[in-house]
Structures are given as C-alpha cells and as structure tokens.
Amino acid sequence: MRAAVMYGAGDVRVENRPDPKIVQPTDAVVRTLAACVCGSDLWPYRSMPATDAGRPMGHEFLGVVEETGADVTGLKPGDLVVAPFTYSDNTCDYCAKGLPISCRNGGRYGFDGVDGGQGGAVRVPYADGTLVKLPVSADSALLPSLLALSDVMTTGHHGAVTAGVARGDAVLVVGDGAVGLCAVIATKRLGAERIVLAGRHEARTNLGREFGATDVVAERGEEGIARIREVTGGVEKVIEAVGTRQALDTALGAVLDGGTISRLGVPQYEQGPIGPAEFMRNVTLTGGASPARAYIEQLLPDVLDGTMAPGRVFDQTFTLDQAPDAYRAMADRQVLKALIRP
Amino acid sequence: MRAAVMYGAGDVRVENRPDPKIVQPTDAVVRTLAACVCGSDLWPYRSMPATDAGRPMGHEFLGVVEETGADVTGLKPGDLVVAPFTYSDNTCDYCAKGLPISCRNGGRYGFDGVDGGQGGAVRVPYADGTLVKLPVSADSALLPSLLALSDVMTTGHHGAVTAGVARGDAVLVVGDGAVGLCAVIATKRLGAERIVLAGRHEARTNLGREFGATDVVAERGEEGIARIREVTGGVEKVIEAVGTRQALDTALGAVLDGGTISRLGVPQYEQGPIGPAEFMRNVTLTGGASPARAYIEQLLPDVLDGTMAPGRVFDQTFTLDQAPDAYRAMADRQVLKALIRP
Numbered sequence: 291m292r293a294a295v296m297y298g299a300g301d302v303r304v305e306n307r308p309d310p311k312i313v314q315p316t317d318a319v320v321r322t323l324a325a326c327v328c329g330s331d332l333w334p335y336r337s338m339p340a341t342d343a344g345r346p347m348g349h350e351f352l353g354v355v356e357e358t359g360a361d362v363t364g365l366k367p368g369d370l371v372v373a374p375f376t377y378s379d380n381t382c383d384y385c386a387k388g389l390p391i392s393c394r395n396g397g398r399y400g401f402d403g404v405d406g407g408q409g410g411a412v413r414v415p416y417a418d419g420t421l422v423k424l425p426v427s428a429d430s431a432l433l434p435s436l437l438a439l440s441d442v443m444t445t446g447h448h449g450a451v452t453a454g455v456a457r458g459d460a461v462l463v464v465g466d467g468a469v470g471l472c473a474v475i476a477t478k479r480l481g482a483e484r485i486v487l488a489g490r491h492e493a494r495t496n497l498g499r500e501f502g503a504t505d506v507v508a509e510r511g512e513e514g515i516a517r518i519r520e521v522t523g524g525v526e527k528v529i530e531a532v533g534t535r536q537a538l539d540t541a542l543g544a545v546l547d548g549g550t551i552s553r554l555g556v557p558q559y560e561q562g563p564i565g566p567a568e569f570m571r572n573v574t575l576t577g578g579a580s581p582a583r584a585y586i587e588q589l590l591p592d593v594l595d596g597t598m599a600p601g602r603v604f605d606q607t608f609t610l611d612q613a614p615d616a617y618r619a620m621a622d623r624q625v626l627k628a629l630i631r632p
Numbered sequence: 633m634r635a636a637v638m639y640g641a642g643d644v645r646v647e648n649r650p651d652p653k654i655v656q657p658t659d660a661v662v663r664t665l666a667a668c669v670c671g672s673d674l675w676p677y678r679s680m681p682a683t684d685a686g687r688p689m690g691h692e693f694l695g696v697v698e699e700t701g702a703d704v705t706g707l708k709p710g711d712l713v714v715a716p717f718t719y720s721d722n723t724c725d726y727c728a729k730g731l732p733i734s735c736r737n738g739g740r741y742g743f744d745g746v747d748g749g750q751g752g753a754v755r756v757p758y759a760d761g762t763l764v765k766l767p768v769s770a771d772s773a774l775l776p777s778l779l780a781l782s783d784v785m786t787t788g789h790h791g792a793v794t795a796g797v798a799r800g801d802a803v804l805v806v807g808d809g810a811v812g813l814c815a816v817i818a819t820k821r822l823g824a825e826r827i828v829l830a831g832r833h834e835a836r837t838n839l840g841r842e843f844g845a846t847d848v849v850a851e852r853g854e855e856g857i858a859r860i861r862e863v864t865g866g867v868e869k870v871i872e873a874v875g876t877r878q879a880l881d882t883a884l885g886a887v888l889d890g891g892t893i894s895r896l897g898v899p900q901y902e903q904g905p906i907g908p909a910e911f912m913r914n915v916t917l918t919g920g921a922s923p924a925r926a927y928i929e930q931l932l933p934d935v936l937d938g939t940m941a942p943g944r945v946f947d948q949t950f951t952l953d954q955a956p957d958a959y960r961a962m963a964d965r966q967v968l969k970a971l972i973r974p
Contacts, residue, residue, distance in 0.1 A: 384889060389914060392889035452916070547726060547734035553911060560907035564917060565899050572731060572920030574794075578911045 292632070293409025294347045294613035298340030300621075302347065302614045310405050310413035315361035316379075318417030320371060323428055324437045325351040325407045326604065327616050327628045328375075329467050330556050335617050347613075348408030348630075349375040349399040350440040354428060355421070356411065364418045370428055371421040373407070373414060374582035375399070375441040380419030390419075390583040407440075408613055410632050422586045425594070434601025434629060435593045438472065439586050442627070443600040445554050446472030447589060448580035449529035450480050453552035457481030462518060462528045463503070464540050466494035468603040468627040469554050470531035471501055475598050477529065478502030486522055488514060488540060494626055497602060511536065515543030525549065530577070535559050545573055552577030604629040634974070635751025636689045636955035640682030642963075644689065644956045652747050652755035657703035658721075660759030662713060665770055666779045667693040667749045668946065669958050669970045670717075671809050672898050677959050689955075690750030690972075691717040691741040692782040696770060697763070698753065706760045712770055713763040715749070715756060716924035717741070717783040722761030732761075732925040749782075750955055752974050764928045767936070776943025776971060777935045780814065781928045784969070785942040787896050788814030789931060790922035791871035792822050795894035799823030802864055805845070806882050807873035808836035810945040810969040811896050813843055815871045817940050820844030828864055830856060830882060836968055839944060853878065857885030867891065872919070877901050887915055894919030946971040 293307045310319050325348050334345070352372040355365050365371065378385055378393030385393050395416060400406035405413055414420055424436055435443075446469055455461055459482045463473045466489025477485050478501065487503035489495045495506040507517045518525070524546040530537050533555025541551045542563065554577055564575065592598045607629045608616040616628035635649045652661050667690050676687070694714040697707050707713065720727050720735030727735050737758060742748035747755055756762055766778055777785075788811055797803055801824045805815045808831025819827050820843065829845035831837045837848040849859045860867070866888040872879050875897025883893045884905065896919055906917070934940045949971045950958040958970035 387890065389890040392913065452914075548729065548731040557907050557911050560905065561903040562906040563902065564904040564906060565902035569895060569899050569920045571734065572794075572923070574916065574918040575906060576916040576918075578914035581914070 291410030292610050293406060294610065295344040296334060296338060296347050297344045299334070299336055299338050301340065302335070302617045304611050304613050307346070307409065310411050312357055312359045313413060314415060315359040316416050316418065317359040318355050318362055318365055318414050318421065319357040319411055320353040320373065320414055320421070321356045321411045322351045322353040322407065322409060322632045324433050325630045325632065326437060327408070327620050327630065328441060329469060331617070332621055333556070333558070335621055346400040346406030346409060348406040350437060351407035351412060352424065352433065352437050352440065358417060362417045365421060365423065370424045370426065372424055372436055372440050372586065373412070373421055374444065374586060377404070377415045377420040378583055379416040380583065385419065388584040389581045391579045391581040408610065408630055410610070420583065422590070432593060432601070434604045435599050437629070438600035438603065439589055439593065441582060442468040442603060443472045443475065443589060444582035444585040445469050445580040446531070447476040447585050449473045449531065449552045449554045449577055450476035452576045453527040453529055453550050455480040455482050455527055458483050459527055460484035460486070460522055460525050462486045462488065462522070462525045462541070462544050463531060464488045464528065464537045465531035465555065466491050466498055467531060471498050471603055472600050473529045473531050473554065474498050474501040474503050475600055479592070479598065484522065486518060486525065488518065491623065514540055518544040528552070529554060531555050533558050535562070538562060542568065542573065547571040547573070550574040550576060554580070603627045607631055633752030634952050635748060636952065637686040638676060638680060638689050639686045641676070641678055641680050643682065644677070644959045646953050646955050649688070649751065652753050654699055654701045655755060656757060657701040658758050658760065659701040660697050660704055660707055660756050660763065661699045661753055662693070662695040662715065662756055662763070663698045663753045664693045664695040664749065664751060664974045666775050667972045667974065668779060669750070669962050669972070670783060671811060673959070674963050675898070675900070677963055688742040688748030688751065690748040692779060693749030693754060694766065694775065694779050694782065700759060704759050707763060707765065712766045712768060714766055714778055714782055714928065715754070715763055716786065716928060719746070719757045719762040720925055721758040722925065727761065730926040731923045733921045733923040750952065750972055752952070762925065764932070774935060774943070776946045777941050779971070780942035780945065781931055781935065783924060784810040784945060785814045785817065785931060786924035786927040787811050787922040789818040789927050791815045791873065791894045791896045791919055792818035794918045795869040795871055795892050797822040797824050797869055800825050801869055802826035802828070802867050804828045804830065804860060804864070804867045804870045804883070804886050805873060806830045806870065806879045807897065808833050808840055809873060812873035813840050813945055814942050815873050815896065816840050816843040816845050817942055819871065821934070821940065826864065828860060828867070830860065833965065856882055860886040870894070871896060873897050875900050877904070880904060884910065884915065889913040889915070892916040892918060896922070945969045949973055
C-alpha cells in the first residue's frame with residue numbers, strides 16, 4: 291500500500307509500505323476511505339529531527355473493514371467504520387469511566403508497529419473497542435463530517451464538556467483552527483448564548499460565525515484580552531484550542547476569577563503559570579486530550595441528521611500522493627484542514 | 633492597643649499601636665477575643681526582607697463589636713463575630729457568585745491601613761458584608777472551633793468542594809498541617825469513604841485519624857507516591873494542602889488520569905508542570921484561595937452542634953505578648969497551630 295511517512299521537519303514522503311495484516315485476534319484491518327492532517331501533525335512537521343526510520347503519519351481516518359481477527363465479534367468485513375484518534379480496548383477501568391484516551395492497553399497510530407491513518411490501510415488493535423460502525427454508505431456526502439468525529443469534533447466537544455458549558459453561558463474559544471471551530475459547534479450545541487471566538491484568519495472566523503460564534507476578536511495579546519473583556523466583561527468559561535503560551539495567557543487574561551479554562555491544544559510548553567496569582571484567582575485548569583471514543587456515539591446522531599456539519603472544516607481535498615502538499619498548505623495556513631482520499 | 637508586627641524574617645514584635653477608629657461608615661471596630669497564626673504567616677516569617685515599616689500580622693480572628701459606622705445595619709456593639717480571612721462587601725458580582733475572596737472592594741488585614749488580626753482590635757471594612765454573628769457567649773468553649781471558620785476550616789472545605797468530593801469517594805489529602813487536617817474533616821463531612829492523609833508528623837496524623845483519615849502515608853516523594861498507589865490504586869480526587877512543588881508532585885503522582893487536584897496551599901512556585909504529560913492525562917487543577925465568607929454560615933451549625941470540632945487543631949494557647957514565641961513554635965513545628973488570646 292501507499293502511505294505518508296515523515297522523515298523530519300518539512301519532509302513528508304509517500305511511499306510503498308507492506309499491507310497490514312491481522313497480528314492479534316482482536317485486530318481488524320481497515321481499508322482507508324478518508325483521512326486527514328491534524329493540527330498536531332504540524333508540530334513535528336515544524337520541528338522533528340531528521341531520521342532514517344521515518345514515522346507513519348495520521349491518526350484520523352474512516353474506512354471499510356477488510357478483515358477481522360478471530361476474537362472480533364462486533365465487526366465484519368464490509369462494515370464502514372470511523373476510528374477515534376487513539377485505539378483503546380473499551381474494557382479497562384479508564385475506558386469504563388469514559389477516558390479511553392488513557393486506556394491501559396491503548397496506543398497511538400503510527401507507533402509500536404501500528405500503521406498511520408494517512409495510508410491505504412490500517413491494522414487497528416482492539417477493533418471491537420476502538421471502531422464505531424457508521425450506518426451510511428461509502429459514497430455518503432456525510433463522510434467528511436463523520437471523519438471529523440475521529441478527532442476535531444470530539445475534541446471540541448471535550449472542551450465544551452470539561453469547561454462545563456451549559457444553557458445561557460458566555461464562552462470564549464481561543465483559536466480559529468479546526469478544533470476551535472468544532473469547539474464553537476459543541477459550545478452552541480450545549481446551549482451557550484454568547485460565543486466569542488478569538489482568531490484573526492477571516493475565512494475561518496467567518497466559518498466560526500456560521501457555526502455559532504456571536505463575536506469575533508481578531509486582536510492578540512494584551513489588546514485581545516482588553517477587547518474580550520470589553521465585549522463580555524470577562525467570561526466564566528474558556529476553551530483554549532491552540533496550545534501555545536500566548537493562547538493560554540489570553541485565556542488567563544480573559545477568564546473571570548473562579549472561572550474555568552479547558553485546554554484542547556497540546557501544550558507547546560512544559561511549565562506554565564500556576565503560581566500565587568492564579569491561585570488567588572481560583573482559576574480551574576481542565577481539559578486535555580479528548581477521550582474521543584467515548585463521545586462518538588453521542589455525537590453521531592447529530593451528524594447523521596445534519597444538526598452539525600463539522601466536516602465543513604475540510605476546505606481542500608488531496609489524494610494520498612499529494613499528502614506532502616497537504617502538509618505544506620496547512621503549515622502555510624493556506625488550508626484550514628486537509629482531507630486526504632487514499 | 634498591643635499588636636504583633638513583623639519587621640522581617642524571624643522578627644515579630646509586639647508593640648503599641650493606635651487604637652483603630654471608624655474611618656468609613658461601613659466599618660466596624662472589633663475588639664479581638666481570639667486570633668491565631670496561619671501557616672501562610674510562616675512564609676514571610678521565613679523569607680520577608682527586613683523593613684523599618686513593619687507589617688501588622690494576622691488575618692484570623694473573632695471578637696466583640698465595639699463600634700459601628702453609620703451605614704452598618706446588621707451589627708451592633710456587643711455582638712460576638714467571626715471574621716473571614718479577607719474582608720468583602722458581599723454585594724459585588726464576585727461576592728454574589730460566592731467568591732468573596734475576589735471581592736471588587738475587598739482586601740487583606742494588615743494592609744492598606746487595616747489592622748492585623750493579631751492585636752487588641754481591628755477596624756473591619758464592609759462590616760455588614762464581612763462579619764458573621766455568632767450565637768454564643770464570649771466564654772463559650774466553642775470559640776476555638778468558631779475561630780477555625782475564619783480560615784483553616786473554610787479552606788479545608790473549599791478543597792473538598794472544588795475537588796468534587798461526594799459520598800463513597802476515595803480522597804487523598806496531602807499535608808498534615810491545620811488546613812490538611814480540616815480538609816480531612818470536610819472530606820469526611822461530604823461522605824468520602826476512604827481518606828488517605830499524607831503526612832509524617834505523628835501527633836498530627838493521629839489527629840487526622842480522629843478527624844476521619846482511614847490511612848496515613850508517612851513516606852515522601854516517589855516512595856510516598858508508590859505507597860499511596862499501593863494503598864489506593866490511585867485516587868480520583870486530591871486535596872493539596874501544603875503549597876510546595878513536592879506536594880504538587882505527590883498529588884500528580886497519586887492522582888488517576890482524569891482526576892482532580894484541588895490546591896489549598898499558597899503555591900511557593902510561579903510556574904508548574906502543566907505540559908503535554910499532564911495534558912495527556914486529563915488532570916484538572918482547581919482550588920485556590922478559599923472564599924471563606926461564603927462558607928461560614930454553611931458550616932456554622934456543624935460547629936455549634938459539635939458535629940465538627942476543627943478547633944482541635946489549636947494545640948497551644950499564647951498571650952498576645954507571647955506572639956513571637958507562637959511564631960517560633962509553629963516555624964519549628966513544635967506547635968501545630970497557635971491560638972492567641974489578646
């Protein structure tokens with residue numbers, strides 16, 4: 291099969307790799323129909339040291355089950371399925387409490403002998419626990435929105451849930467990337483009345499408005515904080531969907547004392563401001579990597595009936611062989627989120 | 633009047649200061665009956681640069697109203713009252729949402745022309761908003777436990793509330809100081825079934841057991857974390873009642889993914905570990921400075937009927953003139969919490 295492999299910063303190649311095969315009886319092999327490039331794929335794209343080994347890329351995909359291991363009971367060849375961005379057994383204590391991202395047997399695509407999602411096929415461990423069957427056909431127009439459930443939409447939802455968004459709330463979403471925009475969808479879905487989107491890429495913030503943002507703040511840093519405070523008087527709930535210290539500082543500057551900041555962007559820092567000043571303000575820091583698998587079934591009906599259309603974040607489609615172009619376009623911010631059709 | 637004033641690390645003096653007078657019509661002057669030394673008073677006692685000006689000390693006190701300003705309607709001379717450890721107007725937006733610690737007009741005792749609590753009397757700003765009347769006489773045996781409502785007990789309660797402690801929970805309390813021990817009381821009060829107290833001062837952990845701790849872990853650092861995990865399998869809820877990086881690291885090591893750490897000790901660090909590792913684990917960091925005023929009336933009945941006796945944390949009584957000894961004894965860990973009777 292063909293697959294995208296990263297060999298270092300700026301160096302994504304599409305090459306031939308062995309077709310995946312069942313290794314464990316709980317595996318399934320899924321032929322990929324649609325995959326995409328994640329904002330988090332751009333961090334190694336900017337900074338990964340050069341390597342000869344290469345790293346298979348991609349952790350968001352949907353496709354058709356091709357083969358199942360002997361112990362797989364819930365799936366059969368031909369099923370259309372979406373994969374959450376990590377695999378998980380759905381039976382351990384963490385899975386049982388709704389945190390499959392911390393699954394005791396879970397792992398990441400592209401590591402430990404598991405294929406990446408940006409390729410022709412993937413061997414999915416713990417297929418019964420990981421994959422979610424989709425009741426549509428392979429040519430459904432809903433595929434992009436269903437693919438968004440693998441990460442960006444379930445991640446945005448995680449932000450809204452952990453920030454405690456409820457009916458009538460005013461919420462700030464920091465970041466106009468695909469996760470931030472999906473957080474707008476999720477926040478509106480949970481009943482927020484006022485949704486302030488902090489972002490300065492007009493095409494994206496316009497989509498954010500269509501998703502439900504009531505206000506857009508394009509200014510950054512202190513100016514952005516002042517503007518958000520002017521517009522809202524400060525907010526109780528913030529979803530930080532970037533991962534930079536600047537985004538966290540914006541969240542801290544805009545949140546009211548006693549408020550909550552939910553982080554969705556993988557932090558690009560090891561240490562952060564949780565000293566006496568933040569302590570005195572009773573700011574709660576929550577969120578984290580989304581337990582996507584736990585949310586997919588919950589959000590699926592809203593995608594199927596068209597209540598939400600997170601697939602609109604995909605603004606350009608690439609073939610698998612064009613994957614290097616997809617990375618470049620996203621890194622240059624010419625493309626919001628690249629859909630890849632192997 | 634006599635009052636304790638700090639002039640630098642290790643340098644607490646008791647000296648004559650002007651008797652407080654009504655300045656604003658919302659003030660009351662309270663003659664102090666009982667005060668105490670706070671764990672947080674020990675941080676400046678260890679590190680405050682020498683100064684000629686001196687800083688009046690103490691923020692926990694109860695006493696008798698001596699005089700009220702023209703606008704004070706809820707209090708009259710002779711009323712016995714307890715003061716939360718900051719003053720607040722009880723009318724601003726933060727007070728209205730139960731966060732008087734962030735009161736728009738609030739402030740701290742010992743600053744901005746307001747007396748400290750370790751003295752003969754205190755001018756209390758926003759007396760109607762700040763002070764809580766106590767339905768006992770000045771010679772009540774309950775005074776120490778009522779005094780504990782000014783800070784340590786309401787702070788311990790804040791930890792249990794923000795950690796989300798509920799019936800049947802397993803909770804870890806890090807720190808066997810007065811706040812940690814009060815957190816044990818609060819945690820048990822909210823129905824926790826298993827309460828692990830991390831501390832190694834036996835007299836204190838024994839009191840913790842009487843307050844409801846089911847397990848005591850005396851080991852520190854990695855060994856302490858291993859022991860807590862061995863005893864509990866990891867905990868969902870942690871109350872960190874120290875404020876050092878080591879205590880936070882213990883909390884992080886012991887908490888399960890998806891769990892909550894509530895911080896009650898004023899952080900002795902500016903930056904802390906909130907990087908990718910903590911993000912991937914979905915650990916929530918909450919807590920902060922207690923909105924004590926918002927909790928006093930809630931906890932008062934339990935003190936009055938003897939359900940809780942947080943005053944047991946006071947293990948030695950000093951006269952006001954002995955305040956320097958009280959600081960020394962607490963700093964040397966010979967005394968858990970010093971009660972001062974002016």
